[in-house]
Amino acid sequence: MPNAEQHDYPPIAAHGLIGDLQTAALVAADGTVDWWCVPRFDSPSVFASLLDRERGGHCRIGPAGDRRLGRQLYFPDTAVLITRFTTDGGVGEVVDFMPPAGTMATTRRRLVRMVRCVRGQVDFALEVAPRFEYGTGPHRTIVTGDGAVFENRDTSLVMHVVREPGEPRADVRLVEQDLHGVIRLSEGQVRGIVLETNLGGPPRAVRVAEVEQAFADTVRFWQTWLSHSTYRGRWREAVDRSAITLKLLTYAPTGAIVAAPTAALPERIGGERNWDYRYTWVRDASFAVSALLDLGFTEEAGAFARWLADRYEQGDGPLKVLYRVDGSPDVPEQVLDHWEGYRGSGPVRIGNAAGDQLQLDIYGELFDALYRAHGHGLRVSRRGWRALSGVLDWLEGNWDQPDEGIWETRGGRHDSTYGRVMSWAAFDRGLRIAHEQGLPAPVDRWRAARDAIHDQVWSEGWHPGRRAFVQRYDSDVLDASVLRLGRVGFVAPHDPAWLDTLAAVERDLVVDDQVLRYDPAASPDGLAGVEGTFSLCTFDHVAELARAGQSGKARLVFEKALTHANEVGLYAEELGPDGAQLGNFPQAFTHLALVEAAVALDRALIAGGGPTWPW
Missing domain, CATH: 1.50.10.10 (Glycosyltransferase)
Structure with missing residues (x-):
């Protein structure tokens, strides 16, 4: 067995779960989505570095130059996950959720990664490295100023950049078909990315207000659902x-x-x-x-x-x-x-x-x-x-x-x-x-x-x-x-x-x-x-x-x-x-x-x- 220390796997327990009632993703406490199968639970993976750090694929948003683990919590009574990072320059959060997809089976999935700085200044490193078909399906990447498209034979993954009109375009670069970039934020700023599968179109600039509305709608869905619980016990x-x-x-x-x-x-x-x-x-x-x-x-x-x-x-x-x-x-x-x-x-x-x-x-x-x-x-x-x-x-x-x-x-x-x-x-x-x-x-x-x-x-x-x-x-x-x-x-x-x-x-x-x-x-x-x-x-x-x-x-x-x-x-x-x-x-x-x-x-x-x- 390989030495566990050589592979930098997070503990199994160092994850939160998000989902849209058709599939789900695991988000590690270092800000990495290291498990996501699309379009269904039992479909092939797009991100699976939880099973192979090199060949599985991942999407990470975490403090630049630092792979420290953050602290995770759920927005109360919801499946909206918050990962908080404390750095030398400030405090930042990655808010991950998937808007509920409804009862019609579709191949389009949305995973929202809303990033915000709550104190000081924080630089977040961005890595998007999909590996389709359990890591066996090659893909090509097309980068635009509003994001990127990762194209596989059967599945496409579009990354939209969250930014306001008039702002500079995304600071990203392509390394062997994988996307690397930096999200620089000051206190009070909100940015991020939206990952969407099988869109059939190009990436677009997503306004902060749109992401915040999706966040509010997802919170409302889960809190409304949970309000029907009749449990009033000790735990x-x-x-x-x-x-x-x-x-x-x-x-x-x-x-x-x-x-x-x-x-x-x-x-x-x-x-x-x-x-x-x-x-x-x-x-x-x-x-x-x-x-x-x-x-x-x-x-x-x-x-x-x-x-x-x-x-x-x-x-x-x-x-x-x-x-x-x-x-x-x-x-x-x-x-x-x-x-x-x-x-x-x-x-x-x-x-x-x-x-x-x-x-x-x-x-x-x-x-x-x-x-x-x-x-x-x-x-x-x-x-x-x-x-x-x-x-x-x-x-x-x-x-x-x-x-x-x-x-x-x-x-x-x-x-x-x-x-x-x-x-x-x-x-x-x-x-x-x-x-x-x-x-x-x-x-x-x-x-x-x-x-x-x-x-x-x-x-x-x-x-x-x-x-x-x-x-x-x-x-x-x-x-x-x-x-x-x-x-x-x-x-x-x-x-x-x-x-x-x-x-x-x-x-x-x-x-x-x-x-x-x-x-x-x-x-x-x-x-x-x-x-x-x-x-x-x-x-x-x-x-x-x-x-x-x-x-x-x-x-x-x-x-x-x-x-x-x-x-x-x-x-x-x-x-x-x-x-x-x-x-x-x-x-x-x-x-x-x-x-x-x-x-x-x-x-x-x-x-x-x-x-x-x-x-």
């Missing part, structure tokens, strides 16, 4: 940021929610667990919808339900594990050999072979989310119910078989306890929806399947020696996925068997109150190396402790977990032994689990009359 700032993050991961034209906006960020530096998460997993999106429903957001649930109905009607069998944001199931996995990977962590994978796995738990997560939507007044249409009935009819004949499981391991199929429980949940929620909405259903057959699964899990998934529900039927290994058994109501929160399971998880999987998914040494998963604690599981642990009446302990674990967010409240997938964030970033799994944990803990503290000391 409103963290919950609101998680809600905005989940919304940012939504592809508005279809309602699909991606697992993360990035690909191939490693779960261990130098390791091979580097996956592409820019797709819509039925599981992850169902979880995200449930979390948003907990906060009162119902529009997203309706859109996702329609997207799911389309997926089933267009298929000829079971649901796929994951899809592209437009609903296509074609996500072949390949390796980008020309990229070194984040801090030398190869291989760099795009696409995801997990799409061809059998993961039976996705049906339970789907039906649980739809039942929660039903509880919020969102009724299933006749068309939707026909599709859902077909899903349960298929599951009736297929639930009792091995699968790859929730963690998508590549060590073969097993009879997973979690997969069986979520199959139980699918039938249980389907029966409830049919009864409460008066819908036609083969009730006797579905009830028989639900009850058979319930008996089987208690017989095979409960391990008397371990006094716990275990990962799979033929093993005594623990797995944090069983923490969700309580959430779906498979076992009562105060059942002795459940309390014993929580205690066993704490003994085997908890490290400084952070939770491992499982132990690869005890349960080989077909991949080399180890991994860090999994933040989804940590927040799941909080929720189940709260439901089990251990609110004092739950609150301490939750408060500790909150300290691992980055400075703008974002989380990756995992935490390394040193506490560094690892894996794709930001991760929908983590943010939705944070919301669920906060809601469960608030309810427990209210019901219990206050916290109790955890030891």
Whole structure:
């Protein structure tokens, strides 16, 4: 593995996220946009220096002659990111945002980088170095006095310069098809650039007033959306940021929610667990919808339900594990050999072979989310119910078989306890929806399947020696996925068997109150190396402790977990032994689990009359 110090990669956590509800970009604390795929989340990259500093492409605006990290914050209650720099000459800010793109799929994206000097004088260095088609597509650059055009075979990127009429033209130069320049500002001045894809025209001078209006409109959009949240609990700032993050991961034209906006960020530096998460997993999106429903957001649930109905009607069998944001199931996995990977962590994978796995738990997560939507007044249409009935009819004949499981391991199929429980949940929620909405259903057959699964899990998934529900039927290994058994109501929160399971998880999987998914040494998963604690599981642990009446302990674990967010409240997938964030970033799994944990803990503290000391 190359020496990490030689490559000058920022920490994964040293980023903020911006987006327009069709794609998203990461902005590092040094002012570099080092990840941006256009026109969609799952499209090829234009900027990807996060995965290869030399060949990935980037756009940087930061203090000239100084690569120091700035301090980042979001404009309150929005997805507008501010990076502040303090220099010897003054204080400056880069304000990054993407105006919401609407619900019509388009190829035109806008990324606004508004630059201002708030004290003294600051010279900002400007670098625009796109690399199209994951760094394999050559381009030519045409520079004008109002900006530049970067032309690739399939995509064009136009850079407009923000300036007032009559001002001197941009101070830029071309170096091997990349643009370099300086933005010199005095106190109170606002300038910057606007990056626009597939414009089909030349760059133009953008007036400051136009950029400021776009800023105001974007702020208004996000603050209006967030104002519909019903959450009024103790952890409103963290919950609101998680809600905005989940919304940012939504592809508005279809309602699909991606697992993360990035690909191939490693779960261990130098390791091979580097996956592409820019797709819509039925599981992850169902979880995200449930979390948003907990906060009162119902529009997203309706859109996702329609997207799911389309997926089933267009298929000829079971649901796929994951899809592209437009609903296509074609996500072949390949390796980008020309990229070194984040801090030398190869291989760099795009696409995801997990799409061809059998993961039976996705049906339970789907039906649980739809039942929660039903509880919020969102009724299933006749068309939707026909599709859902077909899903349960298929599951009736297929639930009792091995699968790859929730963690998508590549060590073969097993009879997973979690997969069986979520199959139980699918039938249980389907029966409830049919009864409460008066819908036609083969009730006797579905009830028989639900009850058979319930008996089987208690017989095979409960391990008397371990006094716990275990990962799979033929093993005594623990797995944090069983923490969700309580959430779906498979076992009562105060059942002795459940309390014993929580205690066993704490003994085997908890490290400084952070939770491992499982132990690869005890349960080989077909991949080399180890991994860090999994933040989804940590927040799941909080929720189940709260439901089990251990609110004092739950609150301490939750408060500790909150300290691992980055400075703008974002989380990756995992935490390394040193506490560094690892894996794709930001991760929908983590943010939705944070919301669920906060809601469960608030309810427990209210019901219990206050916290109790955890030891």
